[in-house]
Amino acid sequence: MNQKQTIELMKQRVFEANLSLKKMGLIKLTWGNVSEINRDLGVVVIKPSGVPYDVMTPEQMVVTDLEGNLVEKKGWKPSSDLPTHLVLYQKFEAIGGVVHTHSTNAVMWAQAGRDIPVYGTTHADTFYGSVPCTRMLTESEITSCYEQETGKVIVESFVKDGLDYQAIPAVIVQGHGIFSWGDTPEKAVENSVILEEVAKMALGTEQLKKQVEPVPNYLLDKHYYRKHGKKAYYGQN
Amino acid sequence: MNQKQTIELMKQRVFEANLSLKKMGLIKLTWGNVSEINRDLGVVVIKPSGVPYDVMTPEQMVVTDLEGNLVEKKGWKPSSDLPTHLVLYQKFEAIGGVVHTHSTNAVMWAQAGRDIPVYGTTHADTFYGSVPCTRMLTESEITSCYEQETGKVIVESFVKDGLDYQAIPAVIVQGHGIFSWGDTPEKAVENSVILEEVAKMALGTEQLKKQVEPVPNYLLDKHYYRKHGKKAYYGQN
Amino acid sequence: MNQKQTIELMKQRVFEANLSLKKMGLIKLTWGNVSEINRDLGVVVIKPSGVPYDVMTPEQMVVTDLEGNLVEKKGWKPSSDLPTHLVLYQKFEAIGGVVHTHSTNAVMWAQAGRDIPVYGTTHADTFYGSVPCTRMLTESEITSCYEQETGKVIVESFVKDGLDYQAIPAVIVQGHGIFSWGDTPEKAVENSVILEEVAKMALGTEQLKKQVEPVPNYLLDKHYYRKHGKKAYYGQN
Amino acid sequence: MNQKQTIELMKQRVFEANLSLKKMGLIKLTWGNVSEINRDLGVVVIKPSGVPYDVMTPEQMVVTDLEGNLVEKKGWKPSSDLPTHLVLYQKFEAIGGVVHTHSTNAVMWAQAGRDIPVYGTTHADTFYGSVPCTRMLTESEITSCYEQETGKVIVESFVKDGLDYQAIPAVIVQGHGIFSWGDTPEKAVENSVILEEVAKMALGTEQLKKQVEPVPNYLLDKHYYRKHGKKAYYGQN
Known part of the structure; x- marks a missing residue:
């Protein structure tokens, strides 16, 4: 497969991943985006900025290099969150796809400025520890290169x-x-689906009990390693 | 395009905007309405009062002048909320469409009599500050011209x-x-969709944390002006 | 129209009203039922007991007299809640249809044993005052004729x-x-839809504010009489 | 019907029961499974591990004996929760089907480590008492044979x-x-649907009232025995 074909497939996959976010209820209007990187070719494919999902086509997916420069000049601007994706691809060297959403329950945690603790195995099956909440960006970070910061x-x-x-x-x-x-x-889309569900469950858990404790570490270990790592035995592999 | 054609297009748009409110889950039964103004022609088109959505047609949209007098005599009464729309068109001179809903989460804030604070960027992307809650109308306001008041x-x-x-x-x-x-x-429909989502997120945020603080003004500025005004860089324009 | 035709139409209407409860999300499994009375003929038509909605047919609707005796001997047992419906038809002489549901948010109020206060116009448009919660039945009431009691x-x-x-x-x-x-x-189905929505809104309202006050009586009056009574001006009549 | 035909029918039923869990909103991704036992043949049929619902086929259902050994060697691994199902079949001798889910509201109770009290008749119609929450497994239980424990x-x-x-x-x-x-x-699927609904209702009930009391025992008795046991009179039997 040549480079052009590889990129066309990336565009198709990124297009479908974006649609699946919408279908699974994680996206209102145009809030959210998915990208994919091909590290060999040095390209990233990402959703165009602000295009409604019901008229979006695979051809509109935007191709850039790893600094965010357009590789294909087709006139579509990339998602304004592209610089965030690029930093993640640069620093998290093993990842191949990135998702951004404003999914309802996860945003509640973001707005409360809280990590999501490991209250159960639904969380532990995918996230090996609390899902961290960043600090608030400073004024100078926000007014300079906001998305990169x-x-x-x-x-x-x-x-x-x-x-x-x-x-x-x-x-x-x-x-x-x-x-x-x-x-x-x-996989990045799947992780955003799980995070939204875990965020919802954790909110309800706190409503049912004051001072909920995270699950014991041995339960976290068990569930995480049942699905991940060399000794995983969940699934067909 | 002549005046009649212009009005027919308005009726079609108002009809579709009303249906989209229903489709997006902001409307139960017949609660809610959308209108459009054409300031050159001096006409407003609005949903008829109390007509079920599944039998509504574009022809039933009601055309009035800016004082609410029927322009077309077809026998359909306009939404009882028309006088509210007319005041808004009169005082908010740049607007072209108005929406009214009883959407679930937004009503919770209305019933609690509270402004919705800016707890995050989902809010800041569209509303540049708290969404205000009016004072309760007085008895004399309600018993005179309620909808106008x-x-x-x-x-x-x-x-x-x-x-x-x-x-x-x-x-x-x-x-x-x-x-x-x-x-x-x-655009008015879109803003009502966003308000409902923001209302839901803000409720959950307060359940996760006592004494939530609004986001810093510099974050509000950044997100609002990323999408609005001369330096906006979100979307394809 | 003869008596047989009238009853067939009742069965069709009761069948469709039952399905609409399901369609609108007020019913899980087989929990819930709708009936209609024809006071001239002295008959009530009600859903059969425990029949799944996806296999139910109009023919299965059960016809009884006002004491609950089967008028048609077709082998289908009426809803076990029939005696409750019959008491309501007997004492509330102007009503033509009755609905029973376990709709999610309304049940929360039932389980908390609370009336739903009038927190807003969504409530006031249909219910002219708090929706009352009954006292708990006594042991002797429950062990004798439960549904009638x-x-x-x-x-x-x-x-x-x-x-x-x-x-x-x-x-x-x-x-x-x-x-x-x-x-x-x-109309009974519509009122159950509104009650469920009002129950949901009232729960959220209390989460947003301690000590919520009901709306002023003049607002209750305005909204109720805007839709009901001689001076109603909502809708097309 | 010979043994092979019986097992094929089991596979079809287990397949459909798994799909119905998904359809009814109790399952995200691949979280959850249904099994059926045939005690005469000494076989259990269960969902394969980690197979997405939209590509699953009846043929992929896994057949094992009562110790979990594969009866058919087709290469599909059974759900990793199989050992839990087997213990239940062994100790609960009258049951014919088992379901496992991470349904949202029920998980909130699991994470809070709480039994669900009988707050109303929706609960009492199916569960004759609080639905118990197990103790947390110990580290040695989890690190040895987790699913069996x-x-x-x-x-x-x-x-x-x-x-x-x-x-x-x-x-x-x-x-x-x-x-x-x-x-x-x-029936096991139906019970999981009811449990999820009861969990949701109980959470809301506690939000509406501090110190909710369970329903009186005589109401619990009435509702449970109205549907179950020799004197049941709900439904068509």
Whole structure:
């Protein structure tokens, strides 16, 4: 397969991943975007900015290089969140797809400025620890290169607490929304679906009990490693 | 295009905007309405009163002048909320469409008599500040020209606090529901969709944290002006 | 139209009203039922007991007299809640249709044993005052003729507080669910839809504000009489 | 009907029961599974592990003996929760189907580590008492045979409090999700649907009133025995 064919397939996948976000109820209007990187070719494909989902086509997906320069000159502007995606691709070297949403329950946590604790196995099956909430960006960060600084503050959240971005493939951006990632755009979408569900469950849990405790670490270990790593035994592989 | 054709197109647009409110889940039964104004022709087109959505047709949309007198005598009565729309068109001179709903989460705020604070960027992307809640109407206001007084109390909410109706294109009417507006009926519908989502997110946010703080003004500025005004860079324009 | 034709039409209407409850999300599994009375013929038509909605047919609707004796011997048992419906038809002489549901938010109020206060115009448009919650049935009431006693305790709730069943066309049965009524089965269904929505809104309202006050009586009057009575001006009549 | 035909029918039923869980909104992604036992043949049929619902076929349902050994060697691995199902079939001798879900509201109770009290008749119609929540598994239980120990701790919850698994056909597993059961897989699915609805209603009830009391025992008795046992009079039998 030549480079052009590879990019066409990326555009198709990114298009479908964007639609699946909408179909699964994580997106209102045009809020949200999915991208994919091909590190060999040095290109990223991302949703165009502000195009309604019901008229979007695979051809409109925007192709850029790793600095965000347009590779194809077709006139569509990339999602304004592209610089955040690029920082994540640069710092989280094993990921292949990134998702951004304002999904309802996850945003509640973002607006409350809180990490989502591991209250159960639904969380532990995918996120090996609390899903962190970033600090609020400073005024100078926001007024300079806002979207790029958003990426940096996400990375900072992982670095300062020694978190593994592969074991916790999502983040809450304070006052804003979420980013998730994975090996592929499809996996990144799946992680955003799970985060939204986990956010909803955790909210209800706190309503049922004051001072909920996270699950014991041995339960977290069990569930996470039942699905991930060398000894995983969930699924058909 | 002659005047008759222009009005037919308005009726079609108003009809479709009303249906889209229903489709997006903002309307139960017949609660809610959309109108459009053409200031050159001096006409307003609005949903008929109490007609079920599944039998409504574009022909039933009611055409009135700016005082609410019927322009076409077809026997359909306009929405009883027409006088509120007319006050808004009169005082908010740049708007082209108005929406009224009893959408579930926004009504919760109306019934609690509270403004919706800016807890995050989902809000800041569209509303440049808290969405205000009007005062309760007095007995004499309600027993005289109720729907017209509703319009006046909305305008009062913006005037007394020096709010810009174009920067905050929606309002909560205490004990009642919401009105939103925009350049077009479609834009007014979009703003009502966003308000309902923002109302839901804000409720959940307060359940996750006591004493939530609004986002810093610099984040509000950034998000609002990323989408609006001369330096906007969101979307394809 | 002869008696047989009239009853066939009733069966068709009751069948469709039952399906519409399901379609509007007020019914899980087989929980809920709708009936219609023809006072001239002295017959009631009601849903059969425990029949799944996806296989139900109009022919299965059960026809009884006003004491609950089967008029048609077709082998289908009427809803076990029939005796409650019969008491309501006997005591509330102007009603033509009755609905029973376990709709989610209304049941929350039933389980909390609380009346739903008039927090806004969505409520006031249909219910002219708080929707009352019955007292809990006593042990002897429950162990004798349970369903009939349920009807009696509903009537008691209206009588003891001097409530007008036509102005407040629904009730919450403590620890159980709701009954609503109206001139027709369709109107009774509509009232159950509104009650569920009002129950949801009132719950959220209390979450947003401690000590919510009901709307002023003059607002209640305005909204109720805007839609009901001689001076009503909502809708096309 | 020979053994092969019987097993093919089981596979079809288990396949459809799994799909119905998804259709009714109890399952996100691949979280959840249904199984059926045939005690005469000594076989259990269960969903394969981690297969997406939209590509699943009846042929992929996995057939094992009562110790979990594959009866058909087709290469599909059974759900990783199979050992839990097997313990339930072994100890709860009258059941024919088992369901596991992470349904949203029920998980909130699991994460809060709480039994669901009988707050109303919706609960009492199906569950004759609180739906118990298991204790948290110990580290040694989790690190040895986790899924089997999950089954054991469920049985322990019923034995220690003298509960009747036929009268309370579901359980909450602390920090995890729910299991339900019944005479057939369809009945087990129905019980999981009811549990999710009851969990949602109970959460809302507690939000409306501090210190909610369970319904009186005589109401519990009435509703449970109206639908179950020799004197049941609900439904067509």
